[in-house]
Amino acid sequence: MTQQNSHNFLFEPYTKLPRVPEKLLPRFRKLCGLRYIDILLHMPTGVIHRTYRPRLADCLSEEISVLKVKVLHHKAGRTKRSPYKIYVADAENDVLELVFFNSGAWLKNAFKEGEEVTISGTVMFNLTEKQMHHPEHYPKHKTLDDICGVTPVYPLTAGISHKVLTNTIDAVLKMALQQKFVEWLPQQKLEEYNWPRFIESLYHIHKPENEDCINPNAPARLRLAFDELYAWQLALGKAREENSHLQGIAHNVAQNPLRQKFYESLPFDLTGDQKRTLAEIDDDMARPTPMLRLTQGDVGSGKTVVAFAAILTALSSGHQAAMMAPTEILAIQHFQNAQKWLEPLGVKLGLLTGKLKAKEKRAVKKQISEGEIDLLIGTHALIEDDVQLPSLSLVVIDEQHRFGVKQRLKLTKNQAPDLLVMTATPIPRTLALTFYGDMDISLIREKPPGRKEIDTRVFSTEKLDDISQSLGHVIEKGQQVYWVCPLVEESEKSDLAAATGRYEHLASIYPNEVGLLHGKLKGAEKEQILEDFRQGQFKILVSTTVIEVGVDVPAATVMVIEHAERFGLAQLHQLRGRVGRGDSHSSCLLVYAPPLSVFGRERLNVMRESNDGFVISEKDLTLRGPGEALGTAQAGRMFTRLADLAEHGDLIPQARELAQQQPSLQQNLLKEPYTTLFQIFQKAQATELIRS
Incomplete structure (x- = not known):
């Protein structure tokens, strides 16, 4: 690492670090990141207070004391497993035992008999002696000012000690403090919230005066969290601006005979939320710029009907549409619904x-290229290079897939x-603004008329046998049951063993009525089992995996979730x-293993008391954090490193507002200071992710 005149070195991958063996660099990269700046963005989670005590008698048992002591003698253990002891004394010859459970030759060099050493640790006052286990010791050039005071505590990994990590952060921070950063936040913002500048914020966090300096609401932490959220909102704004410059297709929403026939064929009326969402979609589709809209609907809120109505707008305007689902079974389900609702209207x-034969x-691709298909439904096979719909004007994506400009343009030769x-x-809302800030959002909260709420009950594992026996009444009615077993450990073997045991138990009670779905099955086998269950070939499905979102089995009326406290x-x-x-009364049985933690009990109570997914998602953000609140499909898409969305959610609208005040993002974000901001938080890559 060499000093440079600019801060560019901070954004470079490091190939060596001060006093860090080369063999540890891969672990450093995994812990902190690949670049020097990533080391500075590795945030402490607590602090240690070290207090100098001139005499051993002055030490307190609950503190970390710093002592200057003289080494008296060493005493090796009688066996390899016995502790190694070093006897030291303070200025008043009060003796302290230093105890090491993993001894080595280094102890002889670090604690030479007759020499004075500086140590720190917690003194334990026993009946017959005073002890300090595994004390830290310091080189002679370290002064008491260097050692005492507040030291941040960081998350670690195997092979990297706290001392090594702290020394490395100090070295990189010392160099970073010599660099000049052009401020990207308005001076008014800094003064209004009493926020320090960027590099000063890093200094306050890595050199805290007390524990308050590193808490989530400390000025330095708030500043860094805002920087990250601001960078992300600028990236989203840039993506939105790029989309607004694309040439789209203005649909004729006033003349829509197909949609009217569709409404007349439905055995129910649309809800108010469905009508409002369609009005928002119509407004977008009437514009010459491409629509970018996310429709959030709770389970069973009727999103598919809204999607089909939007598709009919595209077809009525003389264009084609595509609908993409994450799995083959969901794509087939959409296709079957389209056959039932759209084919009678003359829609081809x-x-x-991906599993179709060559x-x-x-044959399908030939029909597509010749314009013989109005609506193409499928999986990711839709974006293969040789799939092009000549007059595509609408793409519907089911289940949270980012589908960028490049992928949309692959489907058509013409406008986006x-x-x-x-x-x-x-x-x-905070997460929606963070992760889908480039999109307009519609909410469908209202359930269709007649949709019954699911009766949710909580039982301990002591009731499992009773639950198993009671399923006979469900089967007698011709209804079906899901039984979900959780991941017991980070091991498919234990996961599978738990599910197999439950499957065998239920199969012994209900022969030929139980199926098993687990992670070791191939994709085609999983889909076949789900299809067999949907067709009613067996009545109970035991599953180790999360059952596909959107899989529609109207006869399934009971969901049993074992160890629900783990979800x-x-x-x-x-x-x-x-x-x-379906039309029948449905139940969800949440089975927990006692004793329940406070958080576990609160989660299950939320489930018992509410069927509203929006209420539940807000509670989940508080209890489990953003990854869970976004759901399994999005847990890997967490972009925030410094911002805790549960703590800093109120900063998101502010960051969004400030980003929206920036004119011509496509031009300005290529200039300083925004290039530096983007490099720090790697938002140039995030923008590409959104686009592609």
């Missing part, structure tokens, strides 16, 4: 999935089509949503 359908794929993303995982609220709500899709 096509189905394209000959079948060629409108994009409608549907999600069945209600997302708290997040978003997962529990999604699983519960697999039942209650």
